[in-house]
Amino acid sequence: xxxxxxxxxxxxxxxxxxxxxxxxxxxxxxxxxxxxxxxxxxxxxxxxxxxxxxxxxxxxxxxxxxxxxxxxxxxxxxxxxxxxxxxxxxxxxxxxxxxxxxxxxxxxxxxxxxx
Amino acid sequence: xxxxxxxxxxxxxxxxxxxxxxxxxxxxxxxxxxxxxxxxxxxxxxxxxxxxxxxxxxxxxxxxxxxxxxxxxxxxxxxxxxxxxxxxxxxxxxxxxxxxxxxxxxxxxxxxxx
Numbered sequence: 270x271x272x273x274x275x276x277x278x279x280x281x282x283x284x285x286x287x288x289x290x291x292x293x294x295x296x297x298x299x300x301x302x303x304x305x306x307x308x309x310x311x312x313x314x315x316x317x318x319x320x321x322x323x324x325x326x327x328x329x330x331x332x333x334x335x336x337x338x339x340x341x342x343x344x345x346x347x348x349x350x351x352x353x354x355x356x357x358x359x360x361x362x363x364x365x366x367x368x369x370x371x372x373x374x375x376x377x378x379x380x381x382x383x384x
Numbered sequence: 385x386x387x388x389x390x391x392x393x394x395x396x397x398x399x400x401x402x403x404x405x406x407x408x409x410x411x412x413x414x415x416x417x418x419x420x421x422x423x424x425x426x427x428x429x430x431x432x433x434x435x436x437x438x439x440x441x442x443x444x445x446x447x448x449x450x451x452x453x454x455x456x457x458x459x460x461x462x463x464x465x466x467x468x469x470x471x472x473x474x475x476x477x478x479x480x481x482x483x484x485x486x487x488x489x490x491x492x493x494x495x496x497x498x
Contacts, residue, residue, distance in 0.1 A: 312388075372417075
């Protein structure tokens with residue numbers, strides 16, 4: 270069965286520091302992968318997506334992620350954290366095939382940005 | 385272009401009651417998915433509707449049911465509410481596109497069951 274694991278329920282960085290949020294997936298077919306961000310009391314906003322084109326994906330707000338098939342990973346990075354990046358981040362996978370209609374989410378990582 | 389909207393924003397019910405949540409899809413989108421997000425967890429897929437038919441269902445009991453209307457808006461109905469049904473319910477709309485499934489989410493309805 271497909272699944273997503275996000276290592277670290279909380280990540281704390283200083284403003285200006287590198288942001289690294291980890292995501293590993295399990296999928297028996299080539300997946301489509303997504304990162305979503307959720308600000309307090311809001312829905313989910315798509316940051317970026319991998320759809321089997323370039324393995325390095327650039328998204329909004331300076332975020333990017335690299336698909337590494339050998340490591341089954343899709344980690345999210347940003348070179349320099351900003352206070353406005355503080356939010357909950359979710360990695361998700363679309364399994365493809367007959368189950369292509371649903372997104373399977375990880376449990377989320379809360380990013381805290383220290384001044 | 386109008387995004388995904390949901391109503392109501394917040395709702396309080398008591399155990400055993402029934403609730404209906406509503407969702408209007410983004411303009412041009414004919415597929416609607418519903419997710420349940422319990423506190424501190426990631427969203428869990430409930431079901432999806434495409435052209436007024438259920439197009440897939442997650443691991444939720446039959447007391448969770450839905451409808452999609454000709455204008456692609458949708459309802460989520462939950463009968464016999466339980467305390468564990470307390471959650472943020474998210475609606476997402478999309479275009480059917482094979483294996484590529486970019487979904488656009490609404491702000492959610494916060495349901496509290498007492």
